[in-house]
Every structure is written in structure tokens, then in C-alpha cells.
Amino acid sequence: MKDNREITYLEAIREAMQQMMRVDENIFLIGEDIAEYGGAFGVTVGMVEEFGKERIRNTPISEAAIIGVATGSAMTGMRPIAEIMFSDFITIAMDQIANQAAKARYMFGGKATIPMVVRTAGGGGTGAAGQHSQSLEALVAHIPGLKVVMPSCPYDAKGLLVSAINDDNPVIFIEHKLLYKNNKYIQYVPEELYDITLGKGDIKRKGADLTIVATSFMVQKSLIAAEEIKSEKGIDCEVVDLRTLRPLDMGIILRSLEKTGRLACVEEAPIFGGFMGEVAARTAQEGFDFLDGPIMRIAGRNCPVPYSPVLENEMIPGIERIKAGISKMF
Amino acid sequence: MTGIKQKKARKKYLEIGGYTIEDRFSGLDSGVKTEMLKKMYQIRNFELQTEQFIIRGMIHGTCHLYIGEEASAVGAVYASNRDDYITSTHRGHGHCIAKGADLDLMMAELLGKETGYCKGKGGSMHIADVESGNLGANGIVGGSIGIATGAGLTCRMKNNGKTVICFFGDGATNRGIFHGSLNMASIWRLPVIYFCENNIYGMSTSVKEAFNIKKISDRKHAYGIDGLTIDGNNIIEVFNVVSHFQQKCRQGEGPVLIEALTYRWRGHSKSDAQVYRTKEEVKEWMEKDPIKRYSRELLDSKVLTRKEIEDIENEVADDISKASDFARKSPFPDPMTVEEDVYA
Numbered sequence: 001m002k003d004n005r006e007i008t009y010l011e012a013i014r015e016a017m018q019q020m021m022r023v024d025e026n027i028f029l030i031g032e033d034i035a036e037y038g039g040a041f042g043v044t045v046g047m048v049e050e051f052g053k054e055r056i057r058n059t060p061i062s063e064a065a066i067i068g069v070a071t072g073s074a075m076t077g078m079r080p081i082a083e084i085m086f087s088d089f090i091t092i093a094m095d096q097i098a099n100q101a102a103k104a105r106y107m108f109g110g111k112a113t114i115p116m117v118v119r120t121a122g123g124g125g126t127g128a129a130g131q132h133s134q135s136l137e138a139l140v141a142h143i144p145g146l147k148v149v150m151p152s153c154p155y156d157a158k159g160l161l162v163s164a165i166n167d168d169n170p171v172i173f174i175e176h177k178l179l180y181k182n183n184k185y186i187q188y189v190p191e192e193l194y195d196i197t198l199g200k201g202d203i204k205r206k207g208a209d210l211t212i213v214a215t216s217f218m219v220q221k222s223l224i225a226a227e228e229i230k231s232e233k234g235i236d237c238e239v240v241d242l243r244t245l246r247p248l249d250m251g252i253i254l255r256s257l258e259k260t261g262r263l264a265c266v267e268e269a270p271i272f273g274g275f276m277g278e279v280a281a282r283t284a285q286e287g288f289d290f291l292d293g294p295i296m297r298i299a300g301r302n303c304p305v306p307y308s309p310v311l312e313n314e315m316i317p318g319i320e321r322i323k324a325g326i327s328k329m330f
Numbered sequence: 331m332t333g334i335k336q337k338k339a340r341k342k343y344l345e346i347g348g349y350t351i352e353d354r355f356s357g358l359d360s361g362v363k364t365e366m367l368k369k370m371y372q373i374r375n376f377e378l379q380t381e382q383f384i385i386r387g388m389i390h391g392t393c394h395l396y397i398g399e400e401a402s403a404v405g406a407v408y409a410s411n412r413d414d415y416i417t418s419t420h421r422g423h424g425h426c427i428a429k430g431a432d433l434d435l436m437m438a439e440l441l442g443k444e445t446g447y448c449k450g451k452g453g454s455m456h457i458a459d460v461e462s463g464n465l466g467a468n469g470i471v472g473g474s475i476g477i478a479t480g481a482g483l484t485c486r487m488k489n490n491g492k493t494v495i496c497f498f499g500d501g502a503t504n505r506g507i508f509h510g511s512l513n514m515a516s517i518w519r520l521p522v523i524y525f526c527e528n529n530i531y532g533m534s535t536s537v538k539e540a541f542n543i544k545k546i547s548d549r550k551h552a553y554g555i556d557g558l559t560i561d562g563n564n565i566i567e568v569f570n571v572v573s574h575f576q577q578k579c580r581q582g583e584g585p586v587l588i589e590a591l592t593y594r595w596r597g598h599s600k601s602d603a604q605v606y607r608t609k610e611e612v613k614e615w616m617e618k619d620p621i622k623r624y625s626r627e628l629l630d631s632k633v634l635t636r637k638e639i640e641d642i643e644n645e646v647a648d649d650i651s652k653a654s655d656f657a658r659k660s661p662f663p664d665p666m667t668v669e670e671d672v673y674a
Contacts, residue, residue: 078483105672109449
């Protein structure tokens with residue numbers, strides 16, 4: 001950790017877990033290769049030395065059982081944080097997530113409480129191709145009973161993870177692989193514990209001409225695109241980071257739109273059925289009077305994430321595509 | 331010899347499935363033995379009443395009746411402590427009643443009423459009473475095996491001396507979650523009794539068609555755990571075997587895979603024409619009625635008289651008709667509550 005508290009996204013996530021585990025002994029981590037190895041991306045490096053193997057609990061490669069066990073332990077008084085190595089693998093645990101964790105409380109008439117976090121690494125750009133690069137947030141955000149969080153920077157990652165751990169519901173916490181260790185996105189993060197309310201978005205850049213709504217790594221790309229398009233074309237974009245997909249902060253979107261009159265939704269997932277479709281639909285219904293033109297969606301192409309860098313760059317929206325989309329709106 | 335010494339001297343051991351198991355049942359207080367019979371009757375009569383509601387079109391969804399399998403639920407639950415956990419299945423009314431559920435609230439739930447266990451949000455397949463240790467019936471075959479394993483991990487991590495009975499059917503053992511969970515429970519030595527009620531059919535598919543092994547309990551070898559096949563219609567055997575492994579679980583020597591052979595007298599659900607089995611087969615199993623068998627046992631051992639058994643039957647009939655009245659008279663939920671209880 002840097003002395004001046006400028007830390008990476010990964011370090012912020014680890015710090016949230018460490019600090020929470022020190023104050024609540026019911027919190028434990030469960031997942032594949034999270035102990036000595038430190039997790040596939042190194043998020044949990046050093047944690048087994050402090051907390052031991054009971055609380056930094058390595059598992060066999062059994063995602064369904066990991067989530068099932070997390071659910072059952074949460075229902076009986078623990079506060080598990082399950083790590084699913086790649087977000088693609090949540091599909092292996094989908095019964096446990098969608099039919100068990102998400103629904104138990106409702107189906108039991110409010111009698112079960114399931115305070116668990118599923119941390120998982122999403123997104124592409126790593127050359128890992130179709131089964132290790134997906135952005136599956138729409139899949140989980142669709143299911144009532146789940147909360148879905150996608151932090152875009154170290155400060156948010158720490159505060160949002162603290163809230164997710166404190167939350168009494170199953171929270172799917174999707175981290176972006178390209179943010180983990182990237183020094184470009186290091187940020188001052190307070191050492192003390194703090195939380196960021198789930199369901200509240202954040203304006204990452206103020207602007208007057210157009211509202212960009214994004215999450216996770218797409219917030220970072222949008223911020224760069226916004227700077228460039230400002231100097232290139234004088235278009236002044238406001239960048240709204242949703243932080244949490246569910247609950248969704250429609251208020252922050254509508255307030256921004258009222259000012260700018262234009263909405264561009266940016267996401268990494270394939271555009272068809274993507275989460276931003278929900279944002280666009282809600283905006284069309286609730287903010288129609290604020291709109292000066294059609295809502296623009298800038299999103300992944302309708303194919304699996306491909307391997308070759310040339311193809312992968314074509315599939316996932318980059319800064320140029322964001323700028324091109326915005327330019328079309330004027 | 332004093333009475334106590336006599337009892338000690340008489341400590342009986344049984345050979346069941348390759349294990350030497352103490353006959354703890356015989357040492358039970360006759361009040362408990364009687365209560366076990368009463369629970370079996372409660373399950374039987376609850377299900378018969380439910381069947382009537384189905385016939386009269388009063389059950390909105392489907393129901394999976396437990397008639398014929400009563401010895402499994404009652405024997406297993408009575409071998410555990412009141413504060414131990416259970417998880418149940420889509421055929422879960424029996425487990426729930428054995429665990430001490432309130433019949434009124436159960437029946438109200440089946441009729442979709444506000445007063446039901448789940449305020450009408452779960453119905454037959456989702457009755458739970460988390461506070462009493464019932465972590466819920468489950469509409470997904472095998473769905474609760476992971477949850478039971480997680481509850482077992484809580485018991486282990488909190489070192490609270492509790493155990494978990496995880497009920498599931500033969501069909502569930504071919505789901506992936508069975509494999510992942512039993513393996514995990516084994517490596518962590520979790521206090522979980524995996525209790526497979528092999529009632530021979532997964533919906534319509536016979537175990538002969540779905541397995542290439544003689545006994546489901548043989549799968550214990552794959553996980554390096556204890557396991558055996560027992561007569562699920564013999565409540566005394568169920569009680570003794572589960573008691574034995576409960577103790578092992580509490581000593582950190584869990585988990586175990588128990589396969590209880592039993593049979594559901596009714597179809598899979600309310601819409602089953604039962605073309606996959608013969609009337610003779612059903613009749614044959616009905617002759618192995620677990621309630622009759624246990625009643626005979628209690629008569630022979632002079633725990634109860636015929637009259638006392640009749641009294642129990644009448645008492646249970648009253649309980650069930652009271653539950654039915656309560657359910658029928660209860661109001662439906664306010665439609666405005668539909669989005670409540672999604673989140674804590």
C-alpha cells in the first residue's frame with residue numbers, strides 16, 4: 001500500500017474486507033484459490049496470514065456449492081463473502097443465486113435473512129475470450145431479491161463493499177478486471193471505514209450538454225471520452241456513475257437529464273437485452289419531457305467476447321466509439 | 331440389580347448396513363414414543379385433508395403428498411435436538427410437521443392465506459420456519475442441499491453443537507449440487523446428515539432407469555464419508571440410525587449419507603396419472619404402512635393400548651379440522667403486499 005493512501009481498486013477491495021473482518025467475526029471469505037494463492041487476481045493476498053484458513057476458506061471448484069453454502073450459512077447467522085473467480089462462472093451457480101439466495105426471503109414470507117456478498121470479476125479486454133470476459137450484470141439485476149453493485153474506482157469500491165457486507169440481502173458485487181491493478185486509476189482512499197449507500201449514483205464529471213450513464217470500467221472510458229470530446233468538439237458531458245444497478249438511482253439520471261436534455265447509455269455487455277435498456281426505458285417513460293432527442297445506447301456488439309485483440313476491441317466499446325456515439329447526438 | 335444397572339446391562343446393539351448401532355429407541359420415554367406416533371398421524375391426516383382440498387380445487391398450485399413416507403421424517407427429526415436444523419424438499423409437509431410446525435399456519439399457507447407461514451407468498455413448496463430451525467422446503471430438486479451444507483458450516487464455525495438434517499429424494503442425488511455439497515461437507519467434516527428418501531421415483535422415472543448402482547448410499551465412497559441404506563418405513567430403525575450419526579456429527583465425525591427406502595402412495599403431484607407404475611406395486615407398499623407397523627410395535631411393547639391409539643387418531647382428526655377451519659376462514663393477503671418482503 002502506498003504511504004500517501006493512493007491505492008488501487010484491488011487494494012481498496014481487500015482493505016474493506018480486512019477492516020470489516022476485524023470488527024465482525026461472523027464475516028468470512030469462501031471461494032476458489034483465495035487462501036495462500038490470494039485469489040486468481042490477487043485480491044485476497046495476505047488475508048489468510050491474518051485471518052487463518054477457517055475464515056479465508058478455500059473450496060474445491062464447485063461454484064454451485066460455494067453459493068449454496070454461503071446462502072445456508074448466511075441464513076443461520078454468518079456473513080459470508082463468496083468469491084466467484086470470473087463472473088462467467090456465476091452461471092454454474094445460477095440455481096443457488098436465482099432460485100435460492102434471491103428468493104428465500106420472499107418465498108418464506110420475510111422470515112429468512114441472507115446477508116451475503118458474491119464478489120466476482122467481470123468484463124473483458126484481457127484476451128480471455130468468451131467464457132472469461134462477460135458482463136452478466138443484466139442477468140442478475142433482473143432477479144428480484146438481489147442487489148447488484150459495480151464500482152468504477154478505488155474510493156467507491158471500498159465504500160460500496162462495506163455497504164454490501166453490511167447489507168442484509170444477497171449482493172452481487174461485480175469488480176472489473178482491468179481496474180484491479182491499474183495504476184492509472186489509483187486514488188486517494190481514506191484509511192478509516194466508511195460506507196457508500198447502495199442505490200445512490202454519483203456524478204463523476206459535471207457537464208451541461210449531455211448525460212452519459214455508465215458503470216464500472218465504462219465510467220473510466222466515458223470520463224476520458226468526455227475530456228477528449230470537450231476539447232475536440234466543445235461538447236460538455238456529464239458522467240453519471242450508477243454505482244449500483246439494483247436498486248437503481250433514477251433520480252440522479254433524471255436530474256442530470258433535466259439539465260442536459262440528452263442521454264447516452266454506455267455499457268460493455270452486448271446491447272441486446274443489456275441493463276442500459278432498462279435505464280433507457282425508464283428514462284423514456286419518466287423523463288420524456290426532458291429529452292431533446294433520442295436516447296443513444298453505446299454498448300457491446302451482439303456476439304460473445306472474442307479472443308483476437310482486433311476482434312475484442314471491436315466487440316467492446318472503446319473511447320472512440322463512445323465519442324462517435326455522442327457526436328451523432330448533435 | 332437396580333433398575334438403572336439393568337438398563338445398562340440391557341443396552342442393545344443392532345447391526346444395520348454394516349454399522350453397529352445402539353438401540354436408543356428402546357430407552358426412550360413412552361411419552362416420546364407416543365408423540366412420534368401422533369406426529370405420523372398428523373402428517374397422514376394433514377395430507378389426506380390437503381388431498382381433499384386439491385380435489386375440491388381449493389389449492390391454487392400443486393402439492394406433493396408425503397403419505398406413506400411418515401416414518402422417515404418423524405424418525406429422523408425425533409433423533410435430533412429441537413434446535414438442530416433441517417432442510418426440506420418439494421414433498422415437504424411431513425418434514426415440516428415433524429419439526430413441530432403449526433398446522434394452522436401450514437394449512438393457511440396451502441390455501442394462499444395471509445395467515446400462512448409465508449403470508450401466502452410461498453405455498454406448499456416453500457414453507458419455512460427459520461427460527462425453529464426449519465430452513466425451508468424447496469421447489470428445486472436438490473436445491474436445499476447447498477443450504478444445509480452452509481448451515482452445517484455455521485454449526486462448525488460457531489462450534490454451537492448443532493447438526494443439520496438435509497432431506498432430499500433419490501432424484502436429487504443426480505444433480506450437481508449434491509456432488510459439490512457432499513464433497514465440501516466431507517473435506518470440512520461438517521455435521522450434516524444427508525438423508526435421502528428413496529421413494530423409487532423421481533417424478534415418473536424409476537431409480538432403475540436413473541442409476542447404474544445398486545444403492546444410492548454407495549455414493550458415500552465417492553466422498554469418503556459414512557453411509558448406509560435403511561428401511562425408511564421403519565421408524566425405529568430410522569430413529570436409531572439417525573441418532574447414531576447425530577452423535578458422530580456432534581463429535582466432528584460427520585457427514586453421513588443415509589438412504590431410506592420408502593414409497594409415496596400418491597402420484598408425484600396433483601396431475602399425475604401414474605402410468606409408470608402398477609396398482610399391484612402400490613398395494614404391496616401400502617401393506618408396508620409405516621404407521622400400522624409402528625402402532626403394532628407400540629401395542630406389542632405395551633406402550634399404548636388400542637383405545638389409546640384411537641384417542642390419538644381422534645385428537646389428530648380434531649387438530650386437522652381445526653387447521654382446515656382456520657385456513658378456510660383466514661383472509662387472503664392484501665394484493666398491495668405483493669412487493670413486500672423482497673428485500674430485508
